[in-house]
């Protein structure tokens with residue numbers, strides 16, 4: 001489905017009935033990250049999964065996309081669909097966007113799901129690395145970036161035993177446009193530290209992490225869990241960064257149980 005805001009067109013999926021659940025993909029991914037959640041959660045929620053600006057089938061991004069810019073795009077989509085206080089679920093960079101969203105629009109979210117993400121900002125070294133990777137992307141090397149990220153997206157066992165899934169993730173990353181990839185990298189490098197706001201988050205929060213995530217360590221999720229009062233932590237075994245694709249039934253069960261308690 002398509003949605004336009006201030007001259008920019010976005011692609012999104014919208015399926016199912018019930019409480020609205022907005023799924024925000026990570027980097028360098030698109031809404032097809034959520035294929036098993038669109039299938040598996042539509043019986044318990046209205047599942048909405050957009051392509052962030054510069055990714056998938058959404059329009060190109062400007063030179064830099066701050067996490068706040070993605071949050072504003074999400075707000076425009078949520079307003080246009082008349083969704084009253086949806087649940088926001090973000091994976092990795094999607095989690096950075098979810099935290100930016102709740103910082104900006106604290107009364108517009110009923111619950112939060114943070115998967116394989118972190119609250120802190122980047123170190124100087126990581127920021128410099130992101131700018132180098134952005135230059136690589138703009139020089140036409142997105143497929144190389146995809147290749148180097150693949151071993152962190154899935155566990156070794158999955159990479160060895162589930163070639164169709166490995167190819168699904170590799171090609172999702174490799175087909176992203178240089179413009180969107182570079183804009184996201186620059187935006188992630190510039191994102192603020194959100195650690196101080198975590199104790200202020202009073203809405204129900206579910207934190208999900210893959211036990212084998214090497215891109216964002218499960219320790220990051222454990223710290224977020226400690227800092228957000230009354231949050232729940234679920235650690236999914238045999239899962240790396242793209243945990244919702246790798247272990248969809250465990251991921252969906254955690255989300256279903258969380259949503260059932262909200263209703």
Ligand code: MLT
Pocket residue numbers: 025026027028091092093094188215241
């Ligand atoms: C993601 O998976 O969204 C990103 O790799 C996160 C990051 O680079 O910090």
